[in-house]
Amino acid sequence: MLIIMAFIIAFFFAMNIGASGGAAAMGVAYASGSIKNKNIALILCGICIVIGSVVAGDKVTKTISSGIAPQTIFTVEVVVVTLIAATLSLFIANMLGIPLSTSEITIGAVAGVGIAFEMLYIQQLVLIIMFWFIVPVVAFGISYVTGKGILSFTKRRPHIEAKWKKPLTFLVILAACAEAFSAGMKNVANAIGPLVSANLLGMQDAALYGGLFVALGAFLLGRKVLETNGKKITSFTLLEGIAISTTSAALVITGALYGLPLPITQITTSSIIGIGSAKNGAAVLKKGIVVQMLKVWFAAPFLSMVIAYVLVKVFIQSDFYAVAIVVAVFLATIGLISLVQSIRQERRSIHENGGGI
Template sequence: MTLIILCLVAAHFFAFNVGASGSAATMGIVYGARVIKKKRIALLLSGVGGLLGALWGGEVVDTIGKGLISSDKLTIQAAAIILFVSAITLCFTNIIGIPLSTSEVTIGAIVGVGISLQQLYLRNLLEIIAFWVIIPVAAFFITFISGMLLKRLKDKFPAFLPSNKLTKLLSILLIITGLLEAFAAGMNNVANAIGPLVGADVLNKNIGLLTGGIFIALGSLLLGGKVLETNGKKISYLSLSDGIVISGTSGLLVLGASIFGIPLPMTQVTTSAIVGVGATKDWKGIWKNKVIHQIAKVWISSPMISLVIAFCLTEIFLQSNFYTVVIITSGILATLILTNFGKGTFEKRQKTQRSLEEEF
């Protein structure tokens, strides 16, 4: 009973953080463009959108809860490991300042548990991974093409640019697309928090969607201020039309994936959409951005980190197999030591070469 209570607390705390980091960010363009000037109103709209979306997130919950591991293998203990690993990985990456996809971390943890238990629906997993590549790429090309078309329209009809009526219309459309993005975020991300418990038959799906949605909304409203402020400042250079294209594209793509039960890394989808718009203005410069390189690393590293940790914990607590964990840990430590040694040797060679060049 104690374990069930702890899992319920962890799941809803996870949902609270999802709301703070994910749903709040969906209104960043609206806030940054000063369409909505009051932070509290932007957070409230984000929370409402996330809550309403969560109520329709049943398909993604089924994928997280039953689409990768069968119900008889997904026990309360296994669900606890998945939630624990997801929460710890999220906390760690927040501390070191790396943006994280909760979907990738949760799927990684589920796969780690599944590998240890030797029970994993590989076909479903490969489909999800394929969508993790296809959807962000699609977001880039859609926004890139849309950005080019908008650029041509602005060049062809410059008289419409200063129109107050057009500005008001674009502002309304931007708020609508922001709400759509928040709705899609809630619909897709609520499963990361409650999916494992639903799969373990600890939590009723409909109740979980409601309570998870409420905590997503609370997280957005109470803890999303800094995220909103950061996102608003970073993307404030975007025009109203750029914001509509980005939010509309991200929201529709994630919404479509959610209908088919595909958990997606929404951060990567939105970022790819922003890069697509940015590429229309500076094609060469956008690829030199360090943020792009960082996100690419996170795409690969975040699910792998949670996979390894979940696998090791399952081997220890559910399989009582310490030898495999020792071997994996030794391999990781050896790799890190050799990598640092190689890096140090390379740096010493560079210093020696520079010294020789200075002498001659």
């Protein structure tokens, strides 16, 4: 029964991965008008994801399955816990329409399990987290500089895109397909890595089945994220679309070849924000959707880590004292946040009304 549950949760997680990371990969092609139909964008995305997973998804799968915590701790029960923690975090983000990195929440869940068992490869985890911070900044920088170059070029040749529209449209779609391919290389591992850890699936079968469910999720659940990445952050031209997708695909594919589960959603979104900043200055960084994404990106790995830790302590180790501490910390945090908000509201009231209580 637990084995069946592990597969159900893993494939449901894979579908949510498709909705988040997969759909984000096609956001540029959709926003630039290269692909006007959402269904076509998501179908094309799904095909490229499956190819990426089957052809080159093994190195990141190995990292997820045995590079963060010892493979020996991943029994079927632990796999179920890991997948539940990651799936819940991602499902919440998808319902909010926020493009979220599945790598971050999966690594967070695996780290939570490792902490619960006091068996964690801290050096490898720290290395991965360092790249989570560095690579999106690099993507932003590359896109910002490229965006400035494109602006300068199009000012001198304002009719270049109209003249070369068909070739540029093809290049945008090709770059988006490369980005979806890179998503398949590393995103599918987030769902099926735990199954491989418990020897429930071989590497090739896991890549194929995982890729198919990620593709299905992109088509069925990916419309909100496609709209967020494609329309709500900023608008861009064909040349800018090529720059964004090429930058994201190159960085993610390079990382995947070294087994690094880089956050493709953050990288793509950072590239989009870089282009937006090149055109509109810092105003794009103040948009509500950008601020909301930054908050979710920061909180999600910790959320999945805490969920995984608590589930292990309750259902596997029956350590309710540790759970009580986690609950106490959670309640204290909520209380402090509420207190800070009350103080700010009171100060605002004093400032507006000119008096105290």
